[in-house]
Amino acid sequence: MNRLARLLRSGLPPFFRTYTVLPSGQRRRTYFGLAVLYANTALLTHVFLTYMYTIKATYGISMVPTINPVGNWILISKRHRRGRRIAVGDLVSFKHPLLEGQGAVKRVVGMPGDFVLSGTPGVEEQRMVQVPEGHCWVAGDNQKHSRDSRYFGPLPLALIKGKVIAHVLPLSKMGWIENGLQEPWDPDA
């Protein structure tokens, strides 16, 4: 411990110094110092993009008209990862359960315990299924051209990477995304 304290007081060996002191008393950053600065910035940015918020481009027609087929950038809140504080009606970004390394954006239509229809309403024969524990049921807004829980079944909440909270890029669409779903309300009650 004594040795550590002495090392802290004496400073780092020359190669690891992040700055040199000029005769005028000014400090000048060394190349090593510059590398450390870049590495630190990259580290902080990476952790922020992984755990806080990120902006991503989307591609595909499954979420028309909510999200454009091309050229749509969205803001994703990673604080909702693994289904934290996700409710029915939210847009979520998740790892695709069948296609490794791919992601998708869909709307949550059922949370654990909810009963959902397993097929497309009014098109095919469907069954009422209960969403199992720890899973959710996702569907695209463009029901005809969306490959979602109707194909791969309930989605584990652990695959959810984040919640889509805003449109960023087509300037006409820019703004927060609100969950339009309201609790059922009976005026007579």
Place this chain on the structure above:
Amino acid sequence: MPFSTLRPLLRPRNLFSSGYKILLGCCLVVTVTDHFVDIIPVMGESMSPSLSPFSKIAGKHDHVLLSRYNPTKDLKRGDIVTFWKPHKPEEISIKRVIALEGDEVWPRDRERGTQGGYGGYGERANYKGGRRIKIPHGHVWVEGDYWRGSYDSNDLGPISKGLIDGKAIGILKWGRIEDIPHKTEKGGTKVIPGISQLPKEWAEG
């Protein structure tokens, strides 16, 4: 560390700088454990006798060295992986890969097993064994080595590869890294190797 060493860090003019350094250190640890290597304790007896055989009896947990770098790349039958539990999104489980995508498995009859049942839905609800299951694309079949006390694919069904977040590459014993023992006991699940193809709904587009 004696207080005299720590005290300069707490002076007001150093407080911001030391806070920044602590933040950077946390970020570094998180990044390394997320993307490169991590060491985790194996709680529970589901992987005994390979891992933590005395977990329940004596409370002794083995520590496992995990590779978090591309864990699903070149996955083989017999590898030990960690994954987020499909039924509990905030918990991690460690099991052995028994079958890969495209394989077919005959799970053992679990009527007499500890957990019993298959938490699936639709046709596969309350599945009790004795039938062939084809592993879907992008999924694997995982099982614990100790079948009596393991909550695994026999209860949960095939696991998506997206849930897998690490591969066990060694076990920490006596301060050294040792190989993980292979599975010695023959499990009841039969595997027929196969090749997986992209489902036709995705192959078109």
